[in-house]
Amino acid sequence: MTKKETDNIIKKIKIAMIESGFNQVSLAKKMGKTHSAINKMLNGGSTITMENLEKIATLTKRPINYFFDNSTDVKGNQNIVGKNITVSPNVEKDIALMRVKIEALESKIENLELKYNLLKKGK
Numbered sequence: 001m002t003k004k005e006t007d008n009i010i011k012k013i014k015i016a017m018i019e020s021g022f023n024q025v026s027l028a029k030k031m032g033k034t035h036s037a038i039n040k041m042l043n044g045g046s047t048i049t050m051e052n053l054e055k056i057a058t059l060t061k062r063p064i065n066y067f068f069d070n071s072t073d074v075k076g077n078q079n080i081v082g083k084n085i086t087v088s089p090n091v092e093k094d095i096a097l098m099r100v101k102i103e104a105l106e107s108k109i110e111n112l113e114l115k116y117n118l119l120k121k122g123k
Contacts, residue, residue: 003044009053010042012067014106016060031055039113 017027028038031052040046057064 006044006048009048009067010044013048013053013056014042015102016056016062016066018102020060022060027056027059030059043110043113 024038025035028035
C-alpha cells in the first residue's frame with residue numbers, strides 16, 4: 001500500500017470517528033487497545049491491520065469498502081458523486097468549507113499531541 005493510500009485511509013478513519021462520536025481514547029477502549037496504539041496508527045507510526053480496520057468499520061458503522069473506495073459517499077452508501085445524487089452549489093461550498101475546517105482541526109490535534117509528548121518527555 002502506498003503512503004498516499006494509507007494517508008487516505010487514515011483520513012477516512014478520522015472522519016468516521018468524528019461522525020460516530022469517537023475520540024482516540026474512546027475508540028481505544030472499545031477496541032481493547034491503548035490510546036498510544038491508536039495514536040500511532042492514526043499518525044502513520046504503525047501499520048493499520050485489516051483486523052483493526054474491520055473493528056473500526058464495525059464501531060463506526062461503516063462498510064469496510066468505505067475506507068478503500070473513493071467512489072462511495074461519506075456514509076458508504078455507494079452513491080457515486082455525480083451519478084446517483086444531485087449536489088447543489090451551496091452544498092458543495094459547505095463541503096469545501098467543512099474540509100478546510102477538518103484539516104485545521106487535524107492540524108490543531110497534531111500540535112496538541114506534539115505538545116503533550118514534549119511535556120510527557122520533560123517529566
